[in-house]
């Protein structure tokens with residue numbers, strides 16, 4: 125539905141200032157300028173679709189507002205991030221045009237701000253580098269490796285239960301979001317690096333604080349274009365903090381890689397296919413990266429390994445933590461759903477505190493699985509995905525030109541009423557086989573889809589199921605917030621601004 129967005133004078137002034145600043149950014153970031161310039165011919169056409177400057181959107185309801193924008197403009201519209209237009213796609217049919225097949229695998233400028241930390245690892249790289257790395261890393265997520273990782277999830281879930289148990293005595297509401305975040309950080313640190321972080325017990329540790337701080341800084345930098353040029357940013361207080369935090373993060377990973385190389389030299393059979401299962405159990409992604417070879421038989425350098433380990437640390441903790449926190453809110457607000465999960469857990473697990481790898485693999489907790497899926501529909505941890513088009517696409521009657529940045533919004537796709545009747549209702553039965561059979565394959569994309577989907581999907585799903593099963597086996601939870609009180613922040617990860625508050629009662 126064509127029609128330009130209403131712009132106030134302040135908005136226009138801000139837009140002009142931002143555009144000027146954008147010119148400066150383009151000028152200073154010479155390697156990136158060519159691409160921005162190549163987009164200019166497309167820009168005048170875009171406001172015709174419906175145009176919204178990003179600063180008109182409220183941070184605490186960022187993606188909630190997208191649902192309104194879809195009603196206002198239709199399923200294709202433009203958001204201006206500073207001087208850069210992003211064509212926003214919110215219908216499964218248009219998302220499919222980008223995600224399916226081997227085109228459009230380049231990430232957009234929004235990911236540039238992750239590269240100081242993650243380098244050009246799997247999440248941020250493109251082209252041949254991405255293809256080679258994806259082939260090298262895929263075996264690391266095989267079921268045989270996951271088996272050992274499930275043991276780590278079970279142990280870490282026990283530590284979390286211990287912490288939660290103490291607060292069950294007080295009967296006061298607690299914010300579970302920081303606790304599940306620390307638990308997820310412990311799990312990913314042990315599975316990715318083979319190192320116990322003890323974040324749940326020592327949340328003030330330098331590395332833990334650095335991981336949380338860098339996510340804040342990256343989000344802030346993405347959002348405000350005056351932070352984009354390196355030479356300006358490095359003089360600002362945030363920029364100086366960014367340098368400090370990066371040094372801490374990289375020093376930590378470098379020292380773990382060095383330690384692990386020494387350990388593997390002393391214990392060469394740890395990565396051996398023939399090693400006995402007790403040794404294989406504790407394989408970390410890092411071990412697999414150290415022994416991996418590309419098609420030409422080359423090993424990865426320490427820098428290559430660091431970017432992949434850091435990528436796992438980033439992608440592998442916040443995402444799972446957010447998914448768990450939103451799920452706890454939804455389950456704690458729906459006693460009927462919770463009762464069905466309790467019944468399933470008691471029947472399947474008996475006296476065991478959490479599911480085994482075999483039980484997870486055999487899908488023995490189907491109702492819990494459907495509940496977690498439904499929670500990821502309403503609150504997808506990654507609420508937006510962005511790519512650069514490498515050829516024109518035709519979607520919903522618009523031709524979107526090659527070279528343009530597109531934003532795919534799982535948060536809005538998952539609320540498309542054509543595919544999800546009564547979209548705001550929390551109903552795990554939507555995922556019963558008979559209810560999902562005819563659904564559009566791109567109507568549900570919390571892990572993205574196509575060749576660049578989430579490599580850690582199975583890992584994340586198993587972790588979520590272990591942690592949630594452990595919590596609900598032990599406790600009955602009651603949410604103390606309504607859905608309206610949750611403020612899902614529009615950041616890289618969809619996180620609750622004021623936390624997720626629940627009371628816990630021992631079962």
Ligand code: HEM
Nearest residue numbers: 246247439440443444447505506570571572578579580584
């Ligand atoms: C609930 C948890 C998770 C969700 C919802 C999730 C979602 C996603 C999504 C939507 C993408 C695509 C991002 C994009 O195209 O920009 C992605 C990519 C990725 N995820 Fe996850 N993720 C989760 C957990 C994990 C975990 C636990 C790991 C690692 C252990 C992981 C590793 C990755 C990596 C490396 C990529 C980049 C893949 C590539 O480009 O080839 N994720 N994830």
